[in-house]
Amino acid sequence: xxxxxxxFCYTVxxxxxxxxxxxxxxxxxxxxxxxxxxxxxxxxxxxxxxxSSDPTTNVVIQGQGxxxxxxxxxxxxxxxxxxxxxxxxxxxxxxxxxxxxxxFNGKKFYKIVGTADAFVNKYAYIYFRYSDNNNSAKGPYELxxxxxxxxxxxxxxxxxxxxxxxxxxEKAPIDPIEVPVIIGTLDVSWTKxxxxxxxxxxxxxxxxxxxxxxxxxxxxxxxTVNNPVVTLPTISVATLNNQGDTAAxxxxxxxxxxxxxxANIGLNSIVVDNSDVDAQSAxxxxxxxxxxxxxxxSKNVAIQMYEDxxxxxxxxxxxxxxxxxxxxxxxxARRNYYAKYYKLDSTPTQxxxxxxxxxxxxxxx
Numbered sequence: 001x002x003x004x005x006x007x008f009c010y011t012v013x014x015x016x017x018x019x020x021x022x023x024x025x026x027x028x029x030x031x032x033x034x035x036x037x038x039x040x041x042x043x044x045x046x047x048x049x050x051x052s053s054d055p056t057t058n059v060v061i062q063g064q065g066x067x068x069x070x071x072x073x074x075x076x077x078x079x080x081x082x083x084x085x086x087x088x089x090x091x092x093x094x095x096x097x098x099x100x101x102x103x104f105n106g107k108k109f110y111k112i113v114g115t116a117d118a119f120v121n122k123y124a125y126i127y128f129r130y131s132d133n134n135n136s137a138k139g140p141y142e143l144x145x146x147x148x149x150x151x152x153x154x155x156x157x158x159x160x161x162x163x164x165x166x167x168x169x170e171k172a173p174i175d176p177i178e179v180p181v182i183i184g185t186l187d188v189s190w191t192k193x194x195x196x197x198x199x200x201x202x203x204x205x206x207x208x209x210x211x212x213x214x215x216x217x218x219x220x221x222x223x224t225v226n227n228p229v230v231t232l233p234t235i236s237v238a239t240l241n242n243q244g245d246t247a248a249x250x251x252x253x254x255x256x257x258x259x260x261x262x263a264n265i266g267l268n269s270i271v272v273d274n275s276d277v278d279a280q281s282a283x284x285x286x287x288x289x290x291x292x293x294x295x296x297x298s299k300n301v302a303i304q305m306y307e308d309x310x311x312x313x314x315x316x317x318x319x320x321x322x323x324x325x326x327x328x329x330x331x332x333a334r335r336n337y338y339a340k341y342y343k344l345d346s347t348p349t350q351x352x353x354x355x356x357x358x359x360x361x362x363x364x365x
Contacts, residue, residue: 029207035069035160037180037210043067046167047214056172056263056327060104061215063165068133070159073188073207084191087152089130089160091143091184094208097126101144104168110143112167117179120213123170126181133159158188160209167213174261177215182208223258223267225362230339232303237349239341240301246340251308255334256322256362263331266365269322271305271314274357279317287313288342289356298352300344305358308336322362333362 031038046063048054091097091110100111102125109125131139132150139150140163152158162183189204230252239247256267275290276283283290287305291297305314314320314337325331343349 030071030074030157033069033072033074033159034067035072035162035183035209035211037182037208039210044069044211045214046165046211047216049216050172052260054172056260057170058104059169059172061167061169061213063128063167063211065163067162067165067211068159069161069209070133071157072160072186072209073158073205075156075188075190075203075205085152085154085158085188086191087132087150087158087186087188088148089141089150089184089186089209090148091130091145093185093187095182095184097143097181097183099144101125102168102170107166108142108144109166109168112181115179115181117177119173119175120177120179120181123173124213125168125170126166126183127168128165128183129163130184131161131163133161137161152188156190158186160186162209162211165211171264172261173215173217174265176217177213180210180212182210184209217261223256223262223362223364225257225360226253226255228252228254232339232341232354235341237351240343240349243343243346245343246304249338249340251336251338253334253336254360254362255332256325257330257332258325258364260329260331262325262364263327264325265331266324267322267333268319268363268365269335270319270361270363271316272359272361273316274359277317284316287316288344289358291354291356293353293355296353298354299350300347301349301352301354302342302344303339303354303356304342306338306340308338316358 029036033039034041034043043064044067046061048061092099096112096114097110098113101108104125107127109127112124112126113121115121128143129140131137131141132152137151141150185206185208187206189202191200191202230250232248232250235248273284273289275292278284289303289305291302306312307314322335323333325333
């Protein structure tokens with residue numbers, strides 16, 4: 001009889017051990033909650049349609065005064081038996097925010113990383129405070145609070161409230177931005193006490209919170225380029241005797257003046273001969289422009305164009321670095337060139353007129 005009692009008690013303990021196992025409540029979160037990644041409401045947007053009066057650096061974009069995301073976690077299969085609840089919000093856990101910080105307008109913003117937008121990852125920072133979405137909740141807590149514990153009602157749901165949301169850019173965006181930003185992970189665990197017993201078990205779940213960053217630059221990304229007429233001096237035919245001889249170096253500068261959204265931006269350029277667009281021709285490879293003079297044209301003298309910094313002929317049709325724009329409202333970049341007469345062959349130099357036209361196309365990188 002004593003042996004049978006011992007066996008019976010042992011069986012009950014096995015059953016209790018199975019009940020004590022932790023359970024998960026992974027139902028994908030509550031899509032209707034504003035900060036849920038699948039929610040498309042505009043309440044979670046941080047949006048700015050930029051204007052020409054916006055600064056070119058240290059741009060701070062304010063979001064909503066607060067975002068109330070009720071029942072971001074909703075564990076529907078968790079019943080109403082006695083329990084304790086422990087919710088935490090971790091802004092640096094499985095998010096697009098890291099601990100690198102910078103101060104804007106007297107507040108500590110934290111670096112945005114790992115989004116689908118390279119410009120945001122390089123230049124953007126975020127600030128907000130957070131609390132439970134219950135009006136009687138403690139807080140709000142500062143972003144960067146490593147404890148992350150927030151008060152929650154003792155229910156099977158958990159919400160989140162975000163205050164004073166703002167995004168700052170070290171450098172003003174020049175391209176449109178629309179990108180989601182995961183701002184942290186809400187984690188909740190419930191310890192449930194079994195009715196009539198001292199045993200308990202834990203149910204837990206997590207849900208990421210997301211805002212959406214939208215920036216529309218309205219300042220046009222354009223540059224104007226000056227159109228100089230370069231006049232070489234008149235020289236004697238005796239100056240050019242042999243094929244490849246050059247003379248009468250004449251300097252000129254091309255200046256690109258851009259909109260303020262293109263301050264401190266690298267530019268590229270392509271030079272083409274208006275009368276010879278074949279970038280693979282011998283003339284194009286050696287910066288020699290076709291003489292288009294309509295009357296009294298010289299037959300064996302042309303104009304050759306050079307890069308001033310390298311003293312090498314310009315390679316027509318090939319994209320090259322033009323330089324970097326300055327800072328300020330009307331940033332500029334300039335490139336120095338020079339032109340010379342060039343003897344095309346070894347026959348006696350023929351006097352005459354020389355007219356050539358080149359086009360320089362400037363683009364931003």
